[in-house]
Ligand code: ATP
């Protein structure tokens with residue numbers, strides 16, 4: 001910026017820490033993942049639901065649980081300065097989907113399979129695989145009690161990894177039973193942890209009475225021994241929970257899905273019961289979980305709706321995209337079909353209309369516009385055309401305007417028009433000609 005000497009240069013603004021831009025170079029990855037998600041949801045009969053980013057804070061406090069990490073210390077909560085309402089940016093979407101399902105009575109005519117995708121917000125320490133605005137794709141199967149739907153949502157994950165070309169993802173499953181089973185286990189677990197007080201880290205001491213189950217999920221190496229020796233929740237399951245868990249394992253084996261049972265797997269949200277699972281990648285270091293899910297049969301009633309069993313998952317899309325970069329990188333971005341070069345006032349006026357005509361025929365066209373608005377030399381325009389990646393340049397100059405035609409130049413050797421250096425084509429035949437050429441190269445999709 002030019003220093004006019006009239007004062008300090010204006011402050012350069014940056015994005016909020018932990019909230020990242022997706023730049024054009026990365027956008028192709030997002031588009032790829034979004035396309036895969038849409039196709040996956042259709043293949044399994046899930047319908048999209050879009051809920052607001054801002055909800056009442058008490059929705060999350062009640063839905064996720066007041067003593068969870070998310071609600072205790074990760075939520076962006078604020079008071080609406082205009083009306084005093086206590087609001088939060090959504091840290092996840094299950095509570096919102098359940099709220100919407102109840103509010104709009106979505107289950108009135110039977111169970112519903114729903115999916116969502118969008119930004120979530122958690123005030124965490126930004127690091128690799130962890131940001132403050134991140135994106136999740138999730139499904140929620142509402143109104144289904146059986147292990148078949150647990151298996152279905154797990155299979156959806158497996159299919160998505162496959163579709164995206166991600167190989168190194170493993171599945172861990174566990175059952176955390178029902179509330180009375182957890183209560184019995186909890187009492188024994190607290191007694192056990194109290195007996196090992198001296199070995200607990202600060203986090204574990206803090207959670208000892210509020211969320212002892214979560215202590216078993218510790219990533220602290222010094223605590224592994226204590227966690228390994230703790231009473232296992234699976235040993236407290238009653239017949240029904242055990243039957244559900246075993247039936248799920250049979251279905252997964254039938255489907256050829258590899259998994260391991262991790263008796264210490266618990267999820268960081270309060271609403272889960274019975275089945276919990278995670279898909280974990282080995283390629284992302286300690287932030288390797290790309291999908292977490294499970295059953296939440298009590299949530300509908302807890303949120304004030306009619307009781308209905310449910311099951312779902314949430315996938316962290318930034319982590320999936322980081323894996324794509326490693327395991328299945330995309331070829332350089334798609335280019336346009338035509339770069340339109342023009343010189344002279346008459347050609348400049350015609351160019352806009354010619355470009356529109358080509359677009360109406362289904363072609364992707366970039367029209368040259370000069371940076372200074374004064375027009376560009378032919379040479380510099382052809383340079384731009386080359387670096388655009390377009391297979392063809394369409395050239396309009398005084399001669400072409402006078403003759404009612406355009407010159408077409410093939411820019412890539414593979415294009416058949418490179419037989420001759422340049423081809424004159426009448427304007428009223430230009431789109432047909434180009435489509436014909438592009439179909440020949442396999443570049444054109446109608
Ligand atoms: P973690 O143990 O990594 O904190 P979590 O249990 O908080 O995960 P969930 O609430 O189950 O995660 O969210 C599901 C998925 O969303 C995670 O497996 C992860 O892929 C992604 N995710 C969660 N928090 C973040 C974040 N801050 N940044 C990026 N992705 C995230």
Ligand code: MG
Pocket residue numbers: 069268
């Ligand atoms: Mg977390």
